[in-house]
Amino acid sequence: MASIDEQFKQATTQWDLETLYTDLASAKGKRLTPVEKLHLRGLLCGYSPTEIAEKLKKNVKGVEVDLCNTLYKYVKNLVDKSDEKMENWRNITEWLEEAGYKNLVSNQFQLSDDSPVDLLVKKANISFDNNKIIVDINLRIVASSSSESIIIENFNTNGKG
Structure with a gap:
Protein backbone atom coordinates (compact mmCIF):
# COMPACT_ATOMS: atom_id res chain seq x y z
CA MET A 1 0.00 0.00 0.00
CA ALA A 99 -10.10 31.89 -1.05
CA GLY A 100 -7.22 31.47 -3.53
CA TYR A 101 -5.75 28.12 -2.51
CA LYS A 102 -6.16 26.50 -5.91
CA ASN A 103 -3.32 26.86 -8.40
CA LEU A 104 -4.43 28.42 -11.67
CA VAL A 105 -1.90 26.63 -13.84
CA SER A 106 0.30 23.69 -13.15
CA ASN A 107 2.87 22.35 -15.54
CA GLN A 108 5.96 20.21 -15.41
CA PHE A 109 8.79 20.51 -17.89
CA GLN A 110 12.35 19.25 -18.20
CA LEU A 111 15.56 21.27 -17.90
CA SER A 112 18.40 20.54 -20.30
CA ASP A 113 19.94 18.09 -17.78
CA ASP A 114 16.64 16.18 -17.58
CA SER A 115 15.79 17.51 -14.11
CA PRO A 116 12.03 17.94 -13.72
CA VAL A 117 10.73 21.43 -12.96
CA ASP A 118 7.25 22.15 -11.62
CA LEU A 119 5.74 25.51 -12.51
CA LEU A 120 2.66 26.53 -10.54
CA VAL A 121 0.80 29.77 -11.14
CA LYS A 122 -0.91 30.47 -7.84
CA LYS A 123 -2.61 33.76 -8.63
CA ALA A 124 -2.78 36.10 -11.59
CA ASN A 125 -4.27 39.58 -11.52
CA ILE A 126 -4.69 41.74 -14.60
CA SER A 127 -5.45 45.43 -14.22
CA PHE A 128 -5.44 48.54 -16.39
CA ASP A 129 -3.87 51.82 -15.32
CA ASN A 130 -3.17 54.89 -17.48
CA ASN A 131 -3.35 52.96 -20.75
CA LYS A 132 -1.07 50.24 -19.33
CA ILE A 133 -1.88 46.60 -18.76
CA ILE A 134 -0.47 45.38 -15.46
CA VAL A 135 -0.10 41.64 -14.93
CA ASP A 136 0.82 40.42 -11.46
CA ILE A 137 1.58 36.71 -11.31
CA ASN A 138 2.37 34.73 -8.18
CA LEU A 139 4.54 31.83 -9.35
CA ARG A 140 6.07 28.87 -7.63
CA ILE A 141 8.91 27.22 -9.53
CA VAL A 142 10.36 24.07 -8.04
CA ALA A 143 13.47 22.74 -9.74
CA SER A 144 15.22 19.67 -8.40
CA SER A 145 18.88 19.02 -9.02
CA SER A 146 20.64 15.81 -8.10
CA SER A 147 21.14 16.75 -4.45
CA GLU A 148 19.06 19.82 -3.77
CA SER A 149 15.76 21.45 -4.52
CA ILE A 150 15.48 25.07 -5.60
CA ILE A 151 12.25 26.93 -4.88
CA ILE A 152 11.46 30.37 -6.27
CA GLU A 153 8.24 31.87 -4.95
CA ASN A 154 6.43 35.16 -5.11
CA PHE A 155 8.22 36.40 -8.21
CA ASN A 156 6.70 39.75 -9.08
CA THR A 157 6.98 41.23 -12.56
CA ASN A 158 7.00 44.83 -11.36
CA GLY A 159 10.03 44.28 -9.11
CA LYS A 160 8.13 44.74 -5.85
CA GLY A 161 8.01 41.01 -4.90
Whole structure:
Protein backbone atom coordinates (compact mmCIF):
# COMPACT_ATOMS: atom_id res chain seq x y z
CA MET A 1 0.00 0.00 0.00
CA ALA A 2 1.21 3.53 -0.81
CA SER A 3 2.47 5.73 2.00
CA ILE A 4 -0.02 8.20 3.43
CA ASP A 5 1.71 11.13 1.66
CA GLU A 6 1.51 9.38 -1.71
CA GLN A 7 -2.27 8.96 -1.63
CA PHE A 8 -4.36 11.56 -3.49
CA LYS A 9 -1.06 13.04 -4.70
CA GLN A 10 -2.68 14.89 -7.63
CA ALA A 11 -3.88 17.48 -5.09
CA THR A 12 -0.26 18.65 -4.73
CA THR A 13 -0.18 20.04 -8.27
CA GLN A 14 -3.67 21.54 -8.23
CA TRP A 15 -3.61 23.16 -4.79
CA ASP A 16 -1.18 25.18 -2.66
CA LEU A 17 -1.15 22.50 0.03
CA GLU A 18 1.67 23.86 2.18
CA THR A 19 -0.06 27.24 2.62
CA LEU A 20 -3.41 25.53 3.10
CA TYR A 21 -2.01 23.15 5.74
CA THR A 22 -0.42 26.09 7.59
CA ASP A 23 -3.58 28.21 7.46
CA LEU A 24 -5.81 25.31 8.53
CA ALA A 25 -3.43 24.58 11.42
CA SER A 26 -3.96 28.19 12.55
CA ALA A 27 -7.74 27.75 12.28
CA LYS A 28 -7.50 24.48 14.22
CA GLY A 29 -5.03 25.74 16.82
CA LYS A 30 -2.50 22.99 16.11
CA ARG A 31 -1.08 21.06 13.16
CA LEU A 32 -3.28 18.86 11.03
CA THR A 33 -2.83 15.15 11.60
CA PRO A 34 -1.63 12.96 8.71
CA VAL A 35 -5.16 11.52 8.43
CA GLU A 36 -6.71 15.00 8.27
CA LYS A 37 -4.26 15.94 5.49
CA LEU A 38 -5.08 12.71 3.67
CA HIS A 39 -8.83 13.29 3.85
CA LEU A 40 -8.36 16.91 2.75
CA ARG A 41 -6.33 15.82 -0.30
CA GLY A 42 -9.08 13.34 -1.15
CA LEU A 43 -11.69 16.11 -1.06
CA LEU A 44 -9.46 18.44 -3.08
CA CYS A 45 -9.12 15.73 -5.75
CA GLY A 46 -12.89 15.72 -6.07
CA TYR A 47 -13.62 12.52 -4.19
CA SER A 48 -16.72 12.30 -2.02
CA PRO A 49 -16.37 11.11 1.59
CA THR A 50 -17.77 7.73 0.44
CA GLU A 51 -15.17 7.44 -2.33
CA ILE A 52 -12.37 8.48 0.06
CA ALA A 53 -13.46 5.76 2.51
CA GLU A 54 -13.60 3.16 -0.28
CA LYS A 55 -10.14 4.09 -1.62
CA LEU A 56 -8.66 3.97 1.88
CA LYS A 57 -10.58 0.81 2.82
CA LYS A 58 -12.19 2.60 5.79
CA ASN A 59 -15.69 2.68 7.20
CA VAL A 60 -17.77 5.24 5.26
CA LYS A 61 -19.65 6.53 8.32
CA GLY A 62 -16.37 6.87 10.21
CA VAL A 63 -14.85 9.05 7.49
CA GLU A 64 -18.03 11.17 7.24
CA VAL A 65 -18.14 11.73 11.01
CA ASP A 66 -14.41 12.46 11.08
CA LEU A 67 -14.77 15.09 8.33
CA CYS A 68 -17.72 16.75 10.10
CA ASN A 69 -15.84 16.89 13.41
CA THR A 70 -12.54 18.12 11.97
CA LEU A 71 -11.85 19.44 8.46
CA TYR A 72 -15.26 20.92 7.76
CA LYS A 73 -15.02 23.01 10.94
CA TYR A 74 -11.45 24.15 10.24
CA VAL A 75 -12.24 25.16 6.66
CA LYS A 76 -15.38 27.03 7.72
CA ASN A 77 -13.32 28.97 10.29
CA LEU A 78 -10.55 29.63 7.77
CA VAL A 79 -12.83 31.03 5.06
CA ASP A 80 -15.05 32.88 7.56
CA LYS A 81 -18.15 30.76 6.96
CA SER A 82 -18.60 29.44 10.49
CA ASP A 83 -22.27 30.37 10.51
CA GLU A 84 -23.05 28.72 7.17
CA LYS A 85 -24.55 25.26 6.88
CA MET A 86 -22.56 22.63 5.00
CA GLU A 87 -24.90 21.80 2.14
CA ASN A 88 -22.48 19.43 0.42
CA TRP A 89 -18.89 18.22 0.78
CA ARG A 90 -18.16 20.10 -2.48
CA ASN A 91 -18.56 23.36 -0.52
CA ILE A 92 -15.09 22.73 0.91
CA THR A 93 -13.31 22.83 -2.46
CA GLU A 94 -15.46 25.72 -3.70
CA TRP A 95 -14.72 27.83 -0.62
CA LEU A 96 -11.00 27.04 -0.72
CA GLU A 97 -10.82 27.84 -4.43
CA GLU A 98 -12.61 31.18 -3.83
CA ALA A 99 -10.10 31.89 -1.05
CA GLY A 100 -7.22 31.47 -3.53
CA TYR A 101 -5.75 28.12 -2.51
CA LYS A 102 -6.16 26.50 -5.91
CA ASN A 103 -3.32 26.86 -8.40
CA LEU A 104 -4.43 28.42 -11.67
CA VAL A 105 -1.90 26.63 -13.84
CA SER A 106 0.30 23.69 -13.15
CA ASN A 107 2.87 22.35 -15.54
CA GLN A 108 5.96 20.21 -15.41
CA PHE A 109 8.79 20.51 -17.89
CA GLN A 110 12.35 19.25 -18.20
CA LEU A 111 15.56 21.27 -17.90
CA SER A 112 18.40 20.54 -20.30
CA ASP A 113 19.94 18.09 -17.78
CA ASP A 114 16.64 16.18 -17.58
CA SER A 115 15.79 17.51 -14.11
CA PRO A 116 12.03 17.94 -13.72
CA VAL A 117 10.73 21.43 -12.96
CA ASP A 118 7.25 22.15 -11.62
CA LEU A 119 5.74 25.51 -12.51
CA LEU A 120 2.66 26.53 -10.54
CA VAL A 121 0.80 29.77 -11.14
CA LYS A 122 -0.91 30.47 -7.84
CA LYS A 123 -2.61 33.76 -8.63
CA ALA A 124 -2.78 36.10 -11.59
CA ASN A 125 -4.27 39.58 -11.52
CA ILE A 126 -4.69 41.74 -14.60
CA SER A 127 -5.45 45.43 -14.22
CA PHE A 128 -5.44 48.54 -16.39
CA ASP A 129 -3.87 51.82 -15.32
CA ASN A 130 -3.17 54.89 -17.48
CA ASN A 131 -3.35 52.96 -20.75
CA LYS A 132 -1.07 50.24 -19.33
CA ILE A 133 -1.88 46.60 -18.76
CA ILE A 134 -0.47 45.38 -15.46
CA VAL A 135 -0.10 41.64 -14.93
CA ASP A 136 0.82 40.42 -11.46
CA ILE A 137 1.58 36.71 -11.31
CA ASN A 138 2.37 34.73 -8.18
CA LEU A 139 4.54 31.83 -9.35
CA ARG A 140 6.07 28.87 -7.63
CA ILE A 141 8.91 27.22 -9.53
CA VAL A 142 10.36 24.07 -8.04
CA ALA A 143 13.47 22.74 -9.74
CA SER A 144 15.22 19.67 -8.40
CA SER A 145 18.88 19.02 -9.02
CA SER A 146 20.64 15.81 -8.10
CA SER A 147 21.14 16.75 -4.45
CA GLU A 148 19.06 19.82 -3.77
CA SER A 149 15.76 21.45 -4.52
CA ILE A 150 15.48 25.07 -5.60
CA ILE A 151 12.25 26.93 -4.88
CA ILE A 152 11.46 30.37 -6.27
CA GLU A 153 8.24 31.87 -4.95
CA ASN A 154 6.43 35.16 -5.11
CA PHE A 155 8.22 36.40 -8.21
CA ASN A 156 6.70 39.75 -9.08
CA THR A 157 6.98 41.23 -12.56
CA ASN A 158 7.00 44.83 -11.36
CA GLY A 159 10.03 44.28 -9.11
CA LYS A 160 8.13 44.74 -5.85
CA GLY A 161 8.01 41.01 -4.90
